[in-house]
Amino acid sequence: MSPSKSDLPSRLLLSLEPWRNAAHWRIAFSGGLDSTVLLHLLASLAKSESLPPLSAVHVHHGLQAVADAWPQHCQSVCAALGVPLLIERVTVQPGASLERAARDARYAVFGSLTQTNDALLTGQHRDDQAETLLFRLLRGAGVRGLSGMPQQRPVGQGTLIRPLLDVSRAELEDYARVHQLTWIEDPSNQDRQFSRNYLRHQVMPLLTERWPQAQASMARSAAHLREAQGLLDELAQMDLAHANSAHDFQWLGLPSLELAPLTALSAARQRNALSHWLEPFTRLPDSDHWSGWTDLCDAAADAAPIWRLADGELHRSAGRVWWLSGDWLRTPVIGCGWQTPASALRLADNGRVMFSGQAPCGPLRIAYRQGGEVMHLANRGHRDLKRLLNERAVPGFVRGRLPLLFRADELLAVANLPGLDGNGQDGWQLHWQPTDEDQGLS
Structure with missing residues (x-):
């Protein structure tokens, strides 16, 4: 038999059942009603149930003087419940949205603390879900945005879980009253200049006065939209499978798609x-x-169009679209001498180069294409580098970054391009790793 609607501990336990084998449950503890009830519920359940180790984390934003007393309150609550508490102080970056900046700072802490197989538990409830749906609807969000807050999502190396999304604020208040809990009332939650507060205090009361089940209905709509988004994601995966074709430049390590299947x-x-x-x-x-x-x-076939987005650029080249960010958007230093070719050479903003086989005699240097370079090829004589790159359909954004190996003014090799990357008779090749492994992972 499923737990009754009023049996909050059993409902919470059922919600968290998939994560009973997690390495650690950490509660995001602001000291407000929601997280106070969640902390008390879990600490009480831990006395009779076999749960993962519990702890709490309080993020102190320092945005208002009254907040300076909150860490001590949180410490007292956790001490009384026997739950270890970590207090993290952050600096909120100023910006257009103070709410978003504080949230970003808070979740950066959560991400850094959440390790593999850890669960971070937050106290958002059904009323929060309804507010989220309404807020995003007014901002013109699509299906993904209107699907609201997911019950779970990745954070750091673990999982963020919202186990109270099916619980109303009224139920949390009833629980807190029965168990005589005390919690922090954040004065900023009354400030109507914040959009969410305006919705909570001005709009939602009017809606629920006319439609008492408005919040439950809106949360149900968010669930329907979440299901619809799941179907859209499945369709996207099917379509992307056709565009995720193999190509000759896998070694670039860049996300890319074949353009024709998309168009x-x-x-x-x-x-x-x-x-x-x-x-x-x-x-x-x-x-x-x-x-x-x-x-x-729609750009002309011989064009090199770029779509600039918030965190990088999408380039079209060689029949594909490529995602570029980080070092790929920086212009590499023109060139540098290679004093010890037996060791890899780190290139500013452009990864590193190294030899396989015995390096050729020096003095050697690495440079980048400036135009007009000519390379001598066995059986073909001297060839313009531009034509050689065209023959191999090298993407345009790569051409100015390809490391060129010179001895004095003689172009000896072009890294990573078969037939141009070394000397077969002497048995050496020039290899380029476009980004350092750490940068690639980030």
Whole structure:
């Protein structure tokens, strides 16, 4: 038999059942009603149930003087419940949205603390879900945004879980009253200049007065939209499978897609597939800025169009679209001498180069294409480097970054391009690792 609606501990335990074998449960503890009830519930359950080790973390933003007393309050609550507490102080970066900046700082802490197989538990409830749906609806969000807060998502190396999303604030208040809990009332929660507070105090009371089940209905709508988003994600994966073709430049280590399978789709399916693909890399554009994708696709065949997004750029070259960020957007230093070719040479903003086999005699230097370079090839004589790159369909954005090996003014090799990357008779090759491993992982 399933737990009754009023049996909050059993409902919480059922919600957390998939994570009973986690290495650690850490509660994000602000000291407010939601997290106080969650902490008390878990500490009480731990006395009779076999749960993962519990701890709490309080993030002190330092945005208002009254908040200076909150860490001590949180420490007292945790001490009374026998739950270890970590207090983390952060500096909130100023910006257009103080709410978002504080949230970003808070979740940066959560991400750094959450290790493999850890679960971070937060106290958002059903009323929060309804507010989120309404807030995003007013901002013109799509299906993904209107699906609201997911019950779980990755954070750090572990998982963030919201086990109270099916619980109303009224139920949390009833529990707190029965157990005589005390909690922090953040004065900023009354400030109507914040959009969420305006919705909570001005709009939602009017809606629930007319439609008492409004919040439950809105949370249910978010669940429907979450299911719809799941179907859209499945469609995106199917469409992307056709565009994730192999190519000759896998060694670049760059995310890329074949363009033709994408442009064969309807405009809506193109946006859906590309949004799914881009989401791990960048904040996605709103609907008004998708014209950049159309411009990229419609540019002339000999053009090199770029779509600039919040956290990087999408380039079209060699029949593919490529995601570039970090070092790929910086201009590498023109060249440098290679004094010890037996060791790898680190290049500023451009990874590193190394030899396999015995390096040629020096003095050697690494430089980049400036135009007009000529290379001598056995059986072919002297050939323009530009033509050689064209023959191999080297993507345009790579050409100015390809390390060129010179001895004095003689071009000896072009890294990583078969037939140009070394001397077969002497048995050496020039290898380029475009980014350091750490940068690649980040």
